[in-house]
Amino acid sequence: MVDLRCEAHTYPDGTVGVHDVDFSVYPDEVVALVGGNGAGKSTLLEHLNATLVPDDGELVVEGTPVTEGDEAHARRAVGFVFQDADTQLVAPTVLDDVMFGLQNYGVPGDEARERAREALATVDASHLEDRIPHYLSGGEKRLVGLAGVLVLDPSVIVLDEPLAGLDPERSRLVADRIRQIHEDGIGVVLSTHDLEFAADIADRVCVMANGNVVGSGTPREVFYDETLLADANLHPPSAVRVARDAGLETTARPVTEADLVSLLGGVDDTATARVPSTDGGEDT
Template identity: 85%
Template sequence: MHDVDFSVYPNEVVALVGGNGAGKSTLLEHLNATLVPDDGELVVEGTPVTEDNRQHARKEVGFVFQDADTQLVAPTVLDDVLFGLQNYGVPDSDTQERAREALATVDASHLEDRVPHYLSGGEKRLVGLAGVLVLEPSVVVLDEPLAGLDPERSQLIADRITQIHEEGISVVLSTHDLEFAAEVADRVCVMADGNIVGSGTPQTVFYDDVLLENANLHPPSAVRIAREAGLTPTAQPVTEADLISLLTASAEEEASQRTVQDKR
């Protein structure tokens, strides 16, 4: 990475998109001081982070890795969620309740006695997310949260991301799935060649052909269909729901105009 200027603001979902090798995972690993920059600085909640105070970043910025197995370390799911609390010296009297609340938040209470490594990919992601949420971070970072998941489990993860965002936690995620980014993100940052080459709302980014072409990306299906149907530039749908709403309104308007003409 080079010359990257990136900030996360309260109560927003930011999606990092870009091709393989663009630098998405490397940037994410700097956000909780898994990596510390050789030049420049990382500031978390107003505190500059160095080799000596990485724990500050790791408590404020929870990281859910793409390979969930790398962060599942305990014999049961409940023990795994408890691990972070015990690591930070939280009194035992508080840990069980907080761990169970975190599992309930991601709808995974039924998994608490299961062995983590026998879970499905989607279940492991939920447990990893609970293990992060239990520390009450300001920001949750997810590296390719949908990788390897089927559509049902992908929607489950998307729903949980929306849920924790609604609870006031900022979310940063990397993804190759622009449909997913359009659905959940308030802001999209495009990465290429180790830098952020463009950012803005999903509408701004996904209708910028030059930006997407330079990053070797294709716009979401809703954008392509809207253009083929001649619905742009007056409207800029980026999700399937946006597109359906727009097409429904257009059809109703045409029907209304025909009714008026028939009466004449």
């Protein structure tokens, strides 16, 4: 669906954002970009819909190379939800805001209004349509920003740190909406510092360091690769650490709490009932 080859992107101050990146997005997958601050995650994401363009390289969206002046194709096919939701919310009411992109494309008012309401319903935010965006909570703003992208019927949605600054309940709400979008057949690419979230939601995890993708694979492949994580200054999810500390690292390789509970529930009680005795032997 999306193919990016970026030999380099350098910011005006001379900072190299990404280099030597080959990155693709396939249908029906959730891709999580993980890495430390300054690893290049946001820079890579902004190349996927031509918000940024490579100094040397190429972006191909749905089989069409994106050339200068044709960025609109990429931005319609690849919707972008920024980390700072306030940068996307520009209209006086939520409904007006979700309609905004459609109206820019010339969709008549009644049709735009109907489609905007459908998009808000998709993210369970219909009750917000008459609210002033400025007064929404952080989680509500993320949902409205997501609706404003969904209304354009993209093939891929890109989210930069979708859970940043949210409390657990609002994080759960946003994560549930992302899962729903994926189930509806839309590709999802997101960046996150929350490796628990990445382990739970991603089909593929890409590790970034120093402006490049230094490793990728399924969550089980990535989060049990100690060398890869150490090189990127990342710590594995808690389920991975617990499994290792408890000597439960098996071919099952739990990466989420649910995986770990399932694994523990399947362990033979006779194998786990042995405890140290006071005389240095073992009792059962």
